[in-house]
Amino acid sequence: MLSTSIIKTLLYRTQIRLASSSSSIDIADFIRGMSSAKKLKSESSTINKPRHVRMKERGRDPGLTSRINLQVISNGYVGTCKSLILSNDQTNYLFNCGEGTQRTLQEKNTIWETKFSKTKHIFVTKKSWDTMGGLLGLCISLKETYLNEITFHAPCDVIDLLKHWKGLEAFPNVTLEQHDYDKAEFKDDCFKINAIALRANNSISNTGNDLSQMKKFPEDLVYAYLCETHPFPGSLSAELCAFHGVPPSELRSRLKNGEDITLPDGRVILSKDVTLPGEPPVKVLILECPSLNYLDSIIKSDLNSHSYHTIVHLAPHSILNNETYRSWMKSIKTTHHLFLDETQKNVHIEAIYRYQTQLNYIDDGIFPLLSYHNSLKEELKLPESVDNITYGLTSTRIPIRPILGPDNSKLVVLQPQNYIDTLLENEEFKQTFTAAKQQLQAMHEIAKTGHSYPEIIFLGTGSACPSKPRNTSGILIHINDTNLFLLDCAEGTVGQIRHFYGDQSDDILSRIHFAYISHMHADHLGGLYGLIQQRRRAFENLGHKYEKLILLCPNKYIDVGEKQWNYFSNKHSFDDDVHVIFNRTLTNGLPSLTNIGGENTNEEKFLFQKFKSIGLHGVQTVLVEHIYDAHALVLRHIDGWSLAFSGDCKQSNDFIQAGQNVDVLIHEATFETGLEVYASQMRHCTMAQAIDVGRRMNAKYTILWHFSQRYAKIPFLSERKDEEDSDKKQTKRPDNVCISFDFMRIHLSDLPRACELVPVFESMFYDEWLNMKKRQTRREQEPDYFAKNTRMIESKRKFMSGRTSPSNSDKTQSTTKNNTSPRQ
Numbered sequence: 089m090l091s092t093s094i095i096k097t098l099l100y101r102t103q104i105r106l107a108s109s110s111s112s113i114d115i116a117d118f119i120r121g122m123s124s125a126k127k128l129k130s131e132s133s134t135i136n137k138p139r140h141v142r143m144k145e146r147g148r149d150p151g152l153t154s155r156i157n158l159q160v161i162s163n164g165y166v167g168t169c170k171s172l173i174l175s176n177d178q179t180n181y182l183f184n185c186g187e188g189t190q191r192t193l194q195e196k197n198t199i200w201e202t203k204f205s206k207t208k209h210i211f212v213t214k215k216s217w218d219t220m221g222g223l224l225g226l227c228i229s230l231k232e233t234y235l236n237e238i239t240f241h242a243p244c245d246v247i248d249l250l251k252h253w254k255g256l257e258a259f260p261n262v263t264l265e266q267h268d269y270d271k272a273e274f275k276d277d278c279f280k281i282n283a284i285a286l287r288a289n290n291s292i293s294n295t296g297n298d299l300s301q302m303k304k305f306p307e308d309l310v311y312a313y314l315c316e317t318h319p320f321p322g323s324l325s326a327e328l329c330a331f332h333g334v335p336p337s338e339l340r341s342r343l344k345n346g347e348d349i350t351l352p353d354g355r356v357i358l359s360k361d362v363t364l365p366g367e368p369p370v371k372v373l374i375l376e377c378p379s380l381n382y383l384d385s386i387i388k389s390d391l392n393s394h395s396y397h398t399i400v401h402l403a404p405h406s407i408l409n410n411e412t413y414r415s416w417m418k419s420i421k422t423t424h425h426l427f428l429d430e431t432q433k434n435v436h437i438e439a440i441y442r443y444q445t446q447l448n449y450i451d452d453g454i455f456p457l458l459s460y461h462n463s464l465k466e467e468l469k470l471p472e473s474v475d476n477i478t479y480g481l482t483s484t485r486i487p488i489r490p491i492l493g494p495d496n497s498k499l500v501v502l503q504p505q506n507y508i509d510t511l512l513e514n515e516e517f518k519q520t521f522t523a524a525k526q527q528l529q530a531m532h533e534i535a536k537t538g539h540s541y542p543e544i545i546f547l548g549t550g551s552a553c554p555s556k557p558r559n560t561s562g563i564l565i566h567i568n569d570t571n572l573f574l575l576d577c578a579e580g581t582v583g584q585i586r587h588f589y590g591d592q593s594d595d596i597l598s599r600i601h602f603a604y605i606s607h608m609h610a611d612h613l614g615g616l617y618g619l620i621q622q623r624r625r626a627f628e629n630l631g632h633k634y635e636k637l638i639l640l641c642p643n644k645y646i647d648v649g650e651k652q653w654n655y656f657s658n659k660h661s662f663d664d665d666v667h668v669i670f671n672r673t674l675t676n677g678l679p680s681l682t683n684i685g686g687e688n689t690n691e692e693k694f695l696f697q698k699f700k701s702i703g704l705h706g707v708q709t710v711l712v713e714h715i716y717d718a719h720a721l722v723l724r725h726i727d728g729w730s731l732a733f734s735g736d737c738k739q740s741n742d743f744i745q746a747g748q749n750v751d752v753l754i755h756e757a758t759f760e761t762g763l764e765v766y767a768s769q770m771r772h773c774t775m776a777q778a779i780d781v782g783r784r785m786n787a788k789y790t791i792l793w794h795f796s797q798r799y800a801k802i803p804f805l806s807e808r809k810d811e812e813d814s815d816k817k818q819t820k821r822p823d824n825v826c827i828s829f830d831f832m833r834i835h836l837s838d839l840p841r842a843c844e845l846v847p848v849f850e851s852m853f854y855d856e857w858l859n860m861k862k863r864q865t866r867r868e869q870e871p872d873y874f875a876k877n878t879r880m881i882e883s884k885r886k887f888m889s890g891r892t893s894p895s896n897s898d899k900t901q902s903t904t905k906n907n908t909s910p911r912q
């Protein structure tokens with residue numbers, strides 16, 4: 089008699105191919121659950137190294153993998169790109185990496201069993217910012233993991249693009265390679281992958297699909313990727329061996345290796361008799377069709393000579409519904425069609441909506457609901473599956489091994505009432521908010537009557553890498569009805585604009601006439617190319633004549649900008665899109681209109697007048713200590729308001745002087761109070777130092793911004809207002825300091841209330857606040873904490889890996905020209 093477990097295993101192995109019976113899914117789920125429990129256990133007993141690294145270190149081959157999943161990262165809805173991942177136990181194969189991919193990868197419903205640090209291969213389907221805008225950010229983050237080699241697969245030279253960032257020393261520890269498909273297909277332990285060349289009809293030298301015959305990377309070249317798994321051998325069953333009387337000995341090893349054996353009693357045991365059924369090869373096609381011009385090439389290709397498990401269609405909504413495309417689809421043999429259709433509503437990062445709902449409950453003036461909030465909270469209804477078509481959303485998964493059907497069970501639906509109920513379960517919050525509510529409401533009523541420009545929208549408030557609650561640097565200032573001024577533009581800034589403004593986004597993009605980049609770190613400028621492209625598209629969509637963006641930037645940006653424009657765009661040059669003013673030309677502020685002349689070029693004179701035409705009579709940059717050519721900015725408006733923006737920097741006396749008596753100071757506060765030594769080494773400020781700058785500047789209000797992602801939920805201001813210790817005057821928080829969150833909207837008249845809200849924010853994240861407090865107490869009780877705390881030192885070492893020794897930090901800026909870390 090076979091034991092129940094063998095029967096279950098055989099059932100599992102055979103029935104899963106039927107895929108649709110509920111009992112087989114139950115068994116598969118049960119087994120998956122067991123294996124993930126095992127995984128959790130093994131992870132908890134080791135440091136966070138990925139499995140393949142641990143196995144390599146032990147000199148073991150990770151071997152063939154038993155699980156392969158296809159997962160959608162984002163489907164193109166609201167500022168996301170169309171991106172997906174194939175993953176097995178050891179490796180992620182990422183397909184397309186537009187802006188924000190890295191942030192969405194952090195969503196637990198997206199990654200499921202994948203791990204960010206397993207991303208060893210990045211496949212790009214076409215040369216465009218939509219598919220490549222997040223590459224720099226992702227590669228910088230991957231260098232912080234144990235991964236030391238990334239292989240690109242693309243119809244264009246990816247390394248050439250990344251080389252543009254060489255000045256940022258982005259990849260000191262990572263080897264970047266690109267697989268050459270015109271020489272060979274790609275093969276590893278898990279897949280055999282072929283790139284199928286697709287060309288546009290109107291391409292001048294259409295040489296069909298033969299990669300070796302065509303000029304290397306013609307501009308219209310697009311790759312479809314045909315991924316085929318290796319057959320997976322069945323495993324030796326201990327129970328079947330016992331059933332046939334094979335003792336646990338080297339005989340079993342021989343059977344496992346496929347050898348047939350003879351037992352001492354003369355019986356011959358065939359290997360196949362004691363081996364469970366294996367898995368056949370499975371084919372998955374990732375198919376990009378950017379426009380109808382590619383239909384011919386797709387139809388003429390030999391793509392329909394294969395039979396697939398899944399075809400993923402990366403194409404605009406109009407093509408997915410095109411008759412010719414649909415009839416070609418019907419001619420091809422596949423079990424599933426997976427559509428990434430940008431019109432399908434989708435919550436790609438739930439945390440964005442969760443925190444905004446909770447903050448909106450606290451103050452609906454400063455934290456308005458995001459534009460698509462109401463439509464997303466309705467139950468998401470996917471179009472019915474006809475002709476095996478599944479619409480892929482951020483949580484969609486199709487298991488490839490074991491073979492199962494598409495799974496949308498983890499679809500995220502917004503639950504605003506749940507988010508608020510959770511908030512109200514927090515006793516600390518309830519008490520603090522109830523005590524302050526009446527006063528806050530009264531302040532809100534007064535503030536409403538005083539609303540006028542400027543209106544400040546925080547789009548990104550974290551430093552370095554984006555987290556779920558905080559994107560990286562970006563602040564939008566409404567100067568008046570028709571002119572917006574953008575301060576810094578990290579990767580994902582356009583996505584944040586689309587979340588906030590929804591259908592008005594094009595209108596907003598076309599009104600951003602001024603942008604300022606404080607310094608050459610990726611977390612301050614990684615989204616600028618995307619913003620300018622989307623801005624141009626907005627002008628076209630609205631039928632407006634294009635107006636160049638006036639860009640204040642470091643000198644070095646011009647090299648990066650020009651190369652980036654040349655790389656992606658055939659139509660418009662960098663000069664077609666932007667007017668550039670170098671930050672250093674404004675260190676003495678704008679010349680008075682009568683004095684414009686002398687050293688200034690005609691273009692500069694024209695631009696200075698532009699500032700004055702929107703009422704900005706003071707636009708002054710200040711050289712600050714952070715990296716080479718880093719500047720702070722002070723804006724003064726003819727209506728009487730003024731604003732100072734630090735960018736990233738150490739405390740700066742020059743900035744304090746330039747910003748005297750401003751209405752609002754937005755200052756970086758990367759680290760918590762008490763980490764001054766650390767902050768100084770990284771050329772940043774702590775919260776207390778930022779507050780001190782505001783005090784010495786005599787700023788009416790200080791908004792803290794640019795928090796290390798260790799404070800992603802709530803920055804640690806060292807002590808709560810009700811616990812202030814009079815002995816610690818230097819850390820006492822004044823009443824005119826508030827903290828920023830993504831999607832916070834501030835008018836000057838809102839600032840008194842925003843400062844009163846700080847204790848409410850702290851109570852909202854009370855557990856996080858308590859943990860930070862405990863860490864601070866431990867640090868204070870341990871005078872040589874920094875020397876002892878190896879994690880801190882290790883983390884510092886990683887951050888500094890792009891720099892020379894910390895002892896150089898005291899030298900002047902000119903010596904730190906190449907002394908940069910790519911982010912922060």
Ligand SMILES: [Zn+2]
Pocket residue numbers: 551552561609611612736794911912
């Ligand atoms: Zn930064």
Ligand SMILES: [Zn+2]
Pocket residue numbers: 607609714736911912
């Ligand atoms: Zn920086």
